[in-house]
Amino acid sequence: MGSIEGNHLPVIVRVLDASASEAARTSAVCAKISASCADPILYTDSASCLQDLADKSTDVLIIDLETIGGDEALEAYAVRCPKAVIIAVSAKGSVSRAVSAMRSGAHDFLTKPFSLDALATKIMFQLKQRRPVLAPAPVEAALPKEPIRVPERQALKSRSEISIVVQTGLDRLIGVSLQMRDVHDQIRRMAPSQAPVFITGESGTGKELCANAIHDLSDRHPNRFVTLNCAAIPRDLIESEIFGYMRGAFTGASENRAGAAEQADGGTLFLDEIGEMDLLLQSKLLRFLQTGSFQRLGDTQSRKVDARIICATNRNPVAEITAGRFREDLYYRLHVLPVHLPPLRERRDDILPLAETFLDRYSSEERRNFKGFDADAETRILSYGWPGNVRQLENTIRQMVVMNDGAAVTYDMLPMVIRDQSSRPNAIIDLSRERSRVSVPSRPFGSIEPLWAQERRIIEDALDAFDGNIAMAAAALEISPSTIYRKRQSWTARSL
Numbered sequence: 001m002g003s004i005e006g007n008h009l010p011v012i013v014r015v016l017d018a019s020a021s022e023a024a025r026t027s028a029v030c031a032k033i034s035a036s037c038a039d040p041i042l043y044t045d046s047a048s049c050l051q052d053l054a055d056k057s058t059d060v061l062i063i064d065l066e067t068i069g070g071d072e073a074l075e076a077y078a079v080r081c082p083k084a085v086i087i088a089v090s091a092k093g094s095v096s097r098a099v100s101a102m103r104s105g106a107h108d109f110l111t112k113p114f115s116l117d118a119l120a121t122k123i124m125f126q127l128k129q130r131r132p133v134l135a136p137a138p139v140e141a142a143l144p145k146e147p148i149r150v151p152e153r154q155a156l157k158s159r160s161e162i163s164i165v166v167q168t169g170l171d172r173l174i175g176v177s178l179q180m181r182d183v184h185d186q187i188r189r190m191a192p193s194q195a196p197v198f199i200t201g202e203s204g205t206g207k208e209l210c211a212n213a214i215h216d217l218s219d220r221h222p223n224r225f226v227t228l229n230c231a232a233i234p235r236d237l238i239e240s241e242i243f244g245y246m247r248g249a250f251t252g253a254s255e256n257r258a259g260a261a262e263q264a265d266g267g268t269l270f271l272d273e274i275g276e277m278d279l280l281l282q283s284k285l286l287r288f289l290q291t292g293s294f295q296r297l298g299d300t301q302s303r304k305v306d307a308r309i310i311c312a313t314n315r316n317p318v319a320e321i322t323a324g325r326f327r328e329d330l331y332y333r334l335h336v337l338p339v340h341l342p343p344l345r346e347r348r349d350d351i352l353p354l355a356e357t358f359l360d361r362y363s364s365e366e367r368r369n370f371k372g373f374d375a376d377a378e379t380r381i382l383s384y385g386w387p388g389n390v391r392q393l394e395n396t397i398r399q400m401v402v403m404n405d406g407a408a409v410t411y412d413m414l415p416m417v418i419r420d421q422s423s424r425p426n427a428i429i430d431l432s433r434e435r436s437r438v439s440v441p442s443r444p445f446g447s448i449e450p451l452w453a454q455e456r457r458i459i460e461d462a463l464d465a466f467d468g469n470i471a472m473a474a475a476a477l478e479i480s481p482s483t484i485y486r487k488r489q490s491w492t493a494r495s496l
């Protein structure tokens, strides 16, 4: 995104709407966003918009879904401007439409008629997520003193405060679990190096955020962080996207164009889903890594750039090498600094802090009043398996916020798939197995234990079964963690 890297270039806004008057009205949003905007570019037809998205820089794309033939068509636009903020608008708004548009690449959705203020708020929120406007600072100064910052549940910021918070580096990669503390630590150590980073982890575990954090904490942060998602680009276009092309190199190459490698000169090139690259292109990438030089498609001249490479995959790279789909020599070139992001189900301590952060974020954005989760909702959220990892958790919270309002998220607000855990046996932890590991303490035969003592025994059994992890014990007992804290206090009071 040309103007999104802290160099204060004007924001480039494109609006696609078959109705010229609607497009013109929408483009007036430029006057409302607190960033300097170039003259917005309006389109009433898809073809010219698609062409420009492929060839020219775009920071914000506002796109009418009826004009492009529905939310599924959105993907073709998103692929052409992977760094742009995309706001989908539609006269046929519904939650399923919004969710589907977001799945196809939109960052947000608005139902027509919408207010320009609402549109401006959404754009600014997304731009700030993407553009940490930082004064260049020495790396040490950029390092957060506290590695983890989780919003205090009771001390919610005001909406306006939340919307102007600009998070960078590790701040955005929320995690309090031991595993995530370890990841934060690795990121801090790897950031100053120039060596390639190889990030693995299931889809939605935060690989891109991790790559972003490494860039933000490196001395390359004043320059660009360029992402190329190899899975989102047709295989035969990946080469021209990475290395660029010269006019006439292929049909449709109407002008010379720099690829992602050149755009990332002095900065970081993030190759997401690298496992999707075909073998021929893998050998070109290897040559680029070995020599730092490459040729644009259709060019005879070699070019050199200085871009740090970070790549990510949700596949098992060793299995890919064994299967002959990934070059072993490329793997060893790239696999210098490995980072693995564990799935969310293996770091359950992160679930609540993440859920609360998303609740704050989307309540503020959607102007809702949520302050937290009630005990039942919290228990369900903590015990669910989250096969889609943090992305699924984020989308779930967002969907709940859009659909409901109140002070607390209740169990009934949870989507069916989370509530109805019996339909997804693998999605929940096997509590019976966990419980069977602890022996039940013997009790005197025939004696009646007071209720509080029975409760205490059950809760302590559960805590033992989960190595003292209160969140998991509470999830197993289907009570809120705060109930355990309260009960513990009452036992202490009894024994005084």
Ligand SMILES: Nc1ncnc2c1ncn2[C@@H]1O[C@H](COP(=O)(O)OP(=O)(O)OP(=O)(O)O)[C@@H](O)[C@H]1O
Residues within 6 Å of the ligand: 172, 173, 174, 175, 201, 202, 203, 204, 205, 206, 207, 208, 209, 210, 272, 314, 354, 390, 391, 394
């Ligand atoms: N630790 C985290 N803290 C806050 N948000 C997170 C975290 N991890 C992931 N997310 C959010 O979850 C979503 C998915 O994250 P991201 O795109 O980084 O995952 P990914 O592993 O790269 O996924 P994929 O493999 O599908 O590309 C994003 O919206 C991101 O902001």
